[in-house]
Amino acid sequence: MTNGFAAEREVIVLDNAGVGSSGGETPSTVAAMTKDCVEFCRALDLRNFDVVGFSLGGMIAQQLAFEYPDMIRRMILLGTGPRGGEGMTFTELSLDELGDPLALLKNSFFTASKGSKAAGQAYLERLKLRVTDRDAPVSMKTAGAQLEAIREWGSIPSTDRYAMLPRIRQRTLIVHGSKDIVVMPINAFLLAQHLPDAQLVMYPDASHGAQSQHAEVFLQHARLFLDG
Amino acid sequence: MTNGFAAEREVIVLDNAGVGSSGGETPSTVAAMTKDCVEFCRALDLRNFDVVGFSLGGMIAQQLAFEYPDMIRRMILLGTGPRGGEGMTFTELSLDELGDPLALLKNSFFTASKGSKAAGQAYLERLKLRVTDRDAPVSMKTAGAQLEAIREWGSIPSTDRYAMLPRIRQRTLIVHGSKDIVVMPINAFLLAQHLPDAQLVMYPDASHGAQSQHAEVFLQHARLFLDG
Secondary structure (H helix, E strand, C coil), rough: CCCHCCCCCCCCCCCCCCCCCCCCCCCCHHHHHHHHHHHHHHHHCCEEEEEEECCCCHHHHHHHHHHHHEECCCCEEECCCCCCCCCCCCCCCHHHHHHHHHHHHHHHHHCCHHHHHHHHHHHHHHHHHCCCCCCCCCCCCHHHHHHHHHHHCCCCCCCCCCCCCCEEEEEEEEEEEECCCCCCCHHHHHHEEEEECCEEEEEEECCHHHHHHHHHHHHHHHHHHHHH | CCHHHHHHCCCCCCCCCCCCCCCCCCCCHHHHHHHHHHHHHHHHCCCEEEEEECHHHHHHHHHHHHHHHHEEEEEEEEEECCCCCCCCCCCCCCHHHCCCHHHHHHHHHHHCCHHHHHHHHHHHHHHCCCCCCCCCCCHHHHHHHHHHHHHHHHHCCCCCCCCCHHCCCCCCEEEEEEECCCCCCEEHHHHHHHCCCCCEEECCCCCHHHHHHHHHHHHHCCCCCCCH
């Protein structure tokens, strides 16, 4: 997927603080992660760009567009949900699942159908293609901070539940799997209802890895969106 | 939009019984309209085709795919909803609104935004392009039968609300406006959740005429879907 984007435009893949090859400590709120991301962008003198955010990354993308609107041209939100979305405190999720990351990927990114399983296998093979400069695995400490950040983002405010979204004016493409078991699909619909300029695409028989399962058509949809 | 499809493939536009240039009487159920449509297809010896259905036409398309699965290759559902969908008995709609069809089109197909209004004006101009073989306006009698059919389709069954949808196996593209005031957008989401092989595309700042407002990108999405 990343290579598909990179075939046509410059792609910068960010390991945020404490993640993968980046040093530092991972903060435990989306707002603080967004600040780290902005510092990174400023260090590279990136002033106006398109942002693609997946899951927690999509939360950071929303916060970025909200707090730093001048930096963002267009936004692609993959498998993510609004602040205070539906079922986004992930009470059933535990760090123990990280003990078997391959099983976690297979079970949460793909469905039980034959077609989705085959797409999952192809995805896992693609993940092995890079042999140099591979990211270090996420540490338990970082994963804990990320889970805390997601839960804070997902907690439902007592008033003005989706008040942030009408204030995000950037043209947005929302992409989701219709059977996402991590971030419930209704969250993509809620984003599309409340963001003023968002197009929604939802793929069939796909879970949290929808954009990887449907990578080819997703890249075509993303191209139409970014170039349109 | 129709010309856009016709540039690449054969398009047959059906005036069903009692509608436009077709004689006969318009029946008052979607099932009976579907039978008329099937007779038309058999008369032309159409054995396997793609169907595009808008609004009431999308209900007929679903019934067609459900009852005559061998006839349908792929299906595009525009601004429609499932049997027993949300808010689809249209209790507030009355035939009086047909007195000013231009106002009805403007108000129900487009939103109040500047961009949508301009798209609506362009749409109305396009409607005038055809000068020969124009359809006769829909009669009050036909409109009454259509309204009755839609209301019957929209009535919520006491059990198995969406039982029909998992049995429609055709690959489907669902297209809807995120601000559709005629068929509530949640209905497109419900179709995507219950049809086993459906992709959903939802366009921003668009009402019941979403596919006409976003005609160019819609045609590109439809092409990707039909050729993919």
